[in-house]
Amino acid sequence: MVVRRRRRRVFHRRKICRFCADSSLKIDYKDPKTLRYFVTERGKIIPRRISGNCARHQRQLSLAIKRARHIALMPYTTTTTF
Amino acid sequence: MRRYETLFIIDPELTDEGLKDVAEKFKNIILADKGHIIKYDEWGKRKLAYPVRKREYGFYVLLDYCGPSDIVNELERNMRIDERILKYITVKLSDSFDQEDLEKMKAAEAPEQKEAPPEEVPEKTGEAFVEEETKESEESSETEEEAEVDTESGEAPSKKE
Numbered sequence: 001m002v003v004r005r006r007r008r009r010v011f012h013r014r015k016i017c018r019f020c021a022d023s024s025l026k027i028d029y030k031d032p033k034t035l036r037y038f039v040t041e042r043g044k045i046i047p048r049r050i051s052g053n054c055a056r057h058q059r060q061l062s063l064a065i066k067r068a069r070h071i072a073l074m075p076y077t078t079t080t081t082f
Numbered sequence: 083m084r085r086y087e088t089l090f091i092i093d094p095e096l097t098d099e100g101l102k103d104v105a106e107k108f109k110n111i112i113l114a115d116k117g118h119i120i121k122y123d124e125w126g127k128r129k130l131a132y133p134v135r136k137r138e139y140g141f142y143v144l145l146d147y148c149g150p151s152d153i154v155n156e157l158e159r160n161m162r163i164d165e166r167i168l169k170y171i172t173v174k175l176s177d178s179f180d181q182e183d184l185e186k187m188k189a190a191e192a193p194e195q196k197e198a199p200p201e202e203v204p205e206k207t208g209e210a211f212v213e214e215e216t217k218e219s220e221e222s223s224e225t226e227e228e229a230e231v232d233t234e235s236g237e238a239p240s241k242k243e
């Protein structure tokens with residue numbers, strides 16, 4: 001009998017960088033509509049291990065988000081009262 | 083020259099007249115510092131992502147310009163001390179932006195130019211060339227200002243939202 005080894009299933013969805021896949025998608029601090037996809041509801045930047053962005057685009061993205069925060073186009077945090 | 087953009091937030095409680103004064107002031111600072119205004123784009127009143135100096139809204143303006151590198155210091159220094167400016171951010175768009183790029187951009191914006199033949203200027207001395215170009219672009223930026231003032235008053239009712 002073959003011993004079946006049960007491995008815990010690892011989520012292995014193929015992650016692709018959305019900015020590499022779609023060259024028409026630009027990273028711009030003046031465009032909070034696009035940037036909003038890459039922050040959590042609370043306004044935190046989603047890490048690239050989750051979003052699947054490549055290092056280069058993640059770098060540009062986080063810079064853009066920080067600029068957008070500075071000029072009040074995006075929140076630093078959302079204060080939610082529970 | 084370098085090309086920059088400065089996005090800034092004006093106190094939304096200013097009157098149309100007040101907004102016009104702000105526009106004049108900062109446009110003049112750029113012109114006085116040997117810069118050129120490429121665009122003064124008023125986004126209008128927007129909700130801020132977080133309150134700034136107790137304001138929930140802000141009047142956003144995107145100023146696109148070119149000039150020597152110290153122009154940013156001068157502009158930001160003036161914005162810092164101006165009570166009417168809530169926030170600003172400046173980003174460099176291009177390291178090298180010359181008269182030629184500027185003329186190209188102006189030409190693209192206003193295609194219906196009265197027969198202005200492209201001058202063959204390379205033979206002229208650099209000085210004379212620059213002087214002439216500066217005059218021209220200053221004139222055109224003045225007409226731009228006028229046009230913007232018109233739209234401003236035309237759009238005024240939309241601010242009541």
Ligand SMILES: [Zn+2]
Nearest residue numbers: 017020054057
């Ligand atoms: Zn990428």
